[in-house]
Amino acid sequence: MFDNKGSKTSLAELGEFGLIEHLTRFVELSQASTKKGIGDDAAILQFNNEEDVVVSTDMLVEGVHFDLAYMPLKHLGYKAVMVNLSDIYAMNAEATQITVSIAASNRFPVEALEELYTGILLACKTYKVDLVGGDTTSSTAGLIISITAIGKAKPNDICQRNGAKPNDLLVVTGDLGGAYMGLQVLEREKQVFKVNPNAQPDLEPYTYIIERQLKPEARKDIPTLLKSLEVTPTSMIDISDGLSSEIIHLCKNAKVGANLFEEKIPLDPTVISVCEEFNIDSTTIALSGGEDYELLFTINQKDYDKIKGNPNFSIIGHITEEKEGMHIITRANQKIALKARGWNSFEEDEQENK
């Protein structure tokens, strides 16, 4: 199968996406019920003709995906569920069940895991999702949370990543960049705390973005809203790695290009002001920040009237022929190629603590 015995390639060389692609390139599908395997937000299983089942899984590792110095365990439990439900909603499906596996070192007392589960169960209750299974085991170091989410949808409603067509409109929900800037504020406070443990930070002005980081909400409302508007996106993905990388996913999967308009990217005023405070370009943060768990989708132009003016949606660009490439049109009317600079869990740089 793999034929490079003896050589040693570090995980960082391939990166997360490259590694998954590399390891799964020999996967063969043999079950009639597997409609779509690896390569989308969730797998699509068809056990009957009425309703498809969608399945997605995500693993969160202490020291890689979260830092317990500023992430309370209850929030962590809640967020871990959100990350997974977001993938189900990105299929335009309804999330119905999750399983949760936890590995925790002995430094965690039972009460710490109770905190974690309180957050998990709060998420389940709020999102009407059933916790139906899991595993709890010890680890030699740290805390690892692995969640699998299951959902359902009518076959015709499901949105994959590959359906975008030239002239489709590019739409995003909510606003972007908040989760990343929230993390920057928390990182800064952690450094201040290290120097002076008695410092009393005033985090009030940052409430919105800290909440975006610590307690994100998955967009359960969007599949329902789209149905009521009678809009079925031609493709959809959730924004976990930053707008730029998600646009590139949709374009590559559908073999199309895209034009994104900088001035149309939705930003919360807090994000704009904190970006100024940190002297960072807010567009860069929206493009590369990640962890916003908003949804990015494409719709046929005929559906424009159905979503225009809806405060949940921002039309940020349109799909083009593949040969035209993927670009952002800046406020200064410059055309710049889009680059994926999303979260890479194997990168050994400052991103590693993201």
Place this chain on the structure above:
Amino acid sequence: MFDNKGSKTSLAELGEFGLIEHLTRFVELSQASTKKGIGDDAAILQFNNEEDVVVSTDMLVEGVHFDLAYMPLKHLGYKAVMVNLSDIYAMNAEATQITVSIAASNRFPVEALEELYTGILLACKTYKVDLVGGDTTSSTAGLIISITAIGKAKPNDICQRNGAKPNDLLVVTGDLGGAYMGLQVLEREKQVFKVNPNAQPDLEPYTYIIERQLKPEARKDIPTLLKSLEVTPTSMIDISDGLSSEIIHLCKNAKVGANLFEEKIPLDPTVISVCEEFNIDSTTIALSGGEDYELLFTINQKDYDKIKGNPNFSIIGHITEEKEGMHIITRANQKIALKARGWNSFEEDEQENK
């Protein structure tokens, strides 16, 4: 929810089963499609009336569940899939898909993960199960594998843990204790190797039990065989923690008792001879060894003729009224209460390396 803030209970105090029960006692189910949540080998989901979906998940942690000193990565990948498929077959269902999440520290080169995936994909191919999703991320220490298995079955075929009735027969597939004794041999060789790295061990006489430990096979054949014999067990469970603890599970779930006959417990000749070599009682090993991934089930007495003499099955006892308790009847005709001494991932004794 949990109301014991401030106190600190170590994970070992509750044990694995106690901890899962403790953490999930506030779980509420709200989805109509959740037919059975936590508490069996797999959850049962009903998205339509034709076929139920079953879902199970298991996590394997380096240093807790496996030791890479004697577990080749390819075998580890294979075994990780088996552990999960076994739970699906224990529902009398057909396994159809898995998702695989891996966290690996940077000490693992890509080639090591390729080895792991080679084993995972071999298992998928052999068992006709599709790998449909997953996550690959870095860890701060060691290797963690989290797998979720999905299967399907007609609602009437599914066997839960709670259906045993007094006078039912207690049946087990294959033979027991091999995986545990295989581990003992491997542990001994590891110690010898530490003292003398040039020692050339002759493991030939131990082939069967080492294979039971390193490359177990889940009993995919049993649901098919039972169907062809027109036998639907009244309850079923897979033997991951040792016969004793699994019998107790079936009895407690069905509120019944059981008599197990020592002389009927199926043992391979290798297990008997290696137990003599290690001066361990082979019955104790069969009762508490675990990791055999055989199936334990109960059938109505009317089905006795359908399975008697079948080399895949051993009738090892029968179900009694709850008040009679759970006992093993020894070869010397003594009646001894059954105790759960299965694998406990939080126990801090010699079991920890199991």
